[in-house]
Amino acid sequence: MPGDLNYREDWPAWIRERLGRTFNCPFCKKRHHLPIKKIVEAPGAINRVDLLVKELGINHKKALVLSDEVTYQVAAKTVAKNLSSLMRVVSLVLRPQQEKRLSAREEYINSILQAGKDCGLLVTVGTGTITDLGKYAGHLTGVPVITVATAASMNAYTSPVAALFQGGLKVARPVKPALAVVIDSEIIRSAPLALTRAGFADSLARGNANADWYLGCLLSDQKYCPLSALLVEQAERKYFHAGRKLTRKDASTIKAVMQGLTMGGFSMLLAGSSAPASGGEHLISHFWDMYGHYHRRQVFAYHGLQVGLGTLVTAHIYDRLKVLSPEEMRARLNTFQPDTSAELSRIGYLLPFSKQAIECQWRQKRKKIAFARRRLARNWARIVRDIFPEVHSAAEIKQALDQAGCPTAPEEIGISPALTVQAIELSRYLRDRLTILDIAAESGILQEMLREDLKEWL
Numbered sequence: 308m309p310g311d312l313n314y315r316e317d318w319p320a321w322i323r324e325r326l327g328r329t330f331n332c333p334f335c336k337k338r339h340h341l342p343i344k345k346i347v348e349a350p351g352a353i354n355r356v357d358l359l360v361k362e363l364g365i366n367h368k369k370a371l372v373l374s375d376e377v378t379y380q381v382a383a384k385t386v387a388k389n390l391s392s393l394m395r396v397v398s399l400v401l402r403p404q405q406e407k408r409l410s411a412r413e414e415y416i417n418s419i420l421q422a423g424k425d426c427g428l429l430v431t432v433g434t435g436t437i438t439d440l441g442k443y444a445g446h447l448t449g450v451p452v453i454t455v456a457t458a459a460s461m462n463a464y465t466s467p468v469a470a471l472f473q474g475g476l477k478v479a480r481p482v483k484p485a486l487a488v489v490i491d492s493e494i495i496r497s498a499p500l501a502l503t504r505a506g507f508a509d510s511l512a513r514g515n516a517n518a519d520w521y522l523g524c525l526l527s528d529q530k531y532c533p534l535s536a537l538l539v540e541q542a543e544r545k546y547f548h549a550g551r552k553l554t555r556k557d558a559s560t561i562k563a564v565m566q567g568l569t570m571g572g573f574s575m576l577l578a579g580s581s582a583p584a585s586g587g588e589h590l591i592s593h594f595w596d597m598y599g600h601y602h603r604r605q606v607f608a609y610h611g612l613q614v615g616l617g618t619l620v621t622a623h624i625y626d627r628l629k630v631l632s633p634e635e636m637r638a639r640l641n642t643f644q645p646d647t648s649a650e651l652s653r654i655g656y657l658l659p660f661s662k663q664a665i666e667c668q669w670r671q672k673r674k675k676i677a678f679a680r681r682r683l684a685r686n687w688a689r690i691v692r693d694i695f696p697e698v699h700s701a702a703e704i705k706q707a708l709d710q711a712g713c714p715t716a717p718e719e720i721g722i723s724p725a726l727t728v729q730a731i732e733l734s735r736y737l738r739d740r741l742t743i744l745d746i747a748a749e750s751g752i753l754q755e756m757l758r759e760d761l762k763e764w765l
């Protein structure tokens with residue numbers, strides 16, 4: 308990194324001054340653009356959405372307010388009433404269809420498009436599912452979106468991706484981000500503790516996801532920018548050790564978690580992909596989502612809680628890998644080859660509806676892995692020196708989760724040890740992006756860890 312740039316500034320504040328602007332990056336020297344024009348963060352902010360709409364210069368005659376049954380009562384009703392002084396408002400309250408709890412299935416998009424016909428503004432009022440469905444609908448129609456946060460539960464409010472169930476896969480679709488974000492601190496603070504815990508756990512993925520991204524860049528020809536990492540790392544310092552305060556619903560801790568999530572979305576905006584906030588730990592959670600969806604018609608737990616467990620797993624993997632010398636890594640790569648065709652047929656058996664989509668992802672990834680294997684041993688010393696220190700140890704992650712009252716073992720959210728082993732072994736087949744799961748599997752470390760009793764290390 309250039310000089311002491313990373314310690315000189317309050318990067319989250321610095322980036323917020325650049326909302327809606329294009330600017331020169333002090334790190335990668337490229338020009339970054341932040342398409343989000345405004346973030347309104349205040350108590351009672353849901354009563355001032357009309358002022359925001361005026362300020363943004365949106366003067367269309369009709370708006371769609373999207374929510375679910377809970378968030379309609381909590382905030383969408385108020386937002387709709389407030390906006391009706393400016394324009395006609397259509398409220399769409401989504402209810403689960405053919406599933407127990409509403410999830411971001413592509414099947415809901417049609418009803419959103421239908422309800423939003425002739426609307427020149429889409430306001431999402433909810434957490435991940437509502438936000439992602441709304442952003443995706445806005446992306447398809449070109450209608451600007453304002454996201455209204457109802458809990459500090461994940462980072463979709465500011466991110467340029469929508470996590471959707473699409474064609475049998477849980478995918479992160481690139482979408483146009485929101486034009487503005489409304490964070491009503493009273494609503495965020497009174498949200499159920501389980502949701503705030505989920506946001507806390509989701510944001511703990513920061514170090515691992517970013518390290519995976521950096522690793523992927525080093526082992527391919529992509530460009531890495533440290534600004535993404537700095538934004539979230541500086542935000543994280545305010546809540547990483549504050550789990551106990553979070554369980555008491557301490558206002559400043561919840562605010563800090565929300566800031567971490569906001570910066571998580573920004574980190575993706577700067578990178579132009581979900582990579583800085585979504586690595587191997589997210590793949591493990593996606594695997595559980597897909598399995599849960601297919602076999603039980605619902606996911607196991609909130610996204611963030613599953614990601615927290617995935618982060619604990621990948622932190623253990625980083626712990627194991629960081630003690631390997633370049634010579635050991637070279638010897639392993641020379642003598643070991645994973646049995647990918649057996650693994651592919653196993654995942655195809657477990658997730659039959661996604662078989663084709665997975666095979667397609669794997670065809671892309673196989674080429675990247677072949678290239679990465681050639682670079683890995685040569686770059687190993689640099690990887691251990693530059694990348695691994697960004698990752699918290701498994702002991703630190705476990706303590707942080709524990710203090711916040713988040714699950715630290717998959718069984719706590721109904722995931723069996725067998726399903727945990729399958730997720731760790733096979734989730735790397737779900738997406739073509741390189742992560743630490745690939746490095747561990749290609750070097751045989753992953754297989755060794757899975758031969759041990761899970762209780763020994765997880």
Ligand SMILES: [Zn+2]
Pocket residue numbers: 332333334335336337339532533534
């Ligand atoms: Zn940059």
Ligand SMILES: [Zn+2]
Pocket residue numbers: 461462509584589610611614
């Ligand atoms: Zn996440």
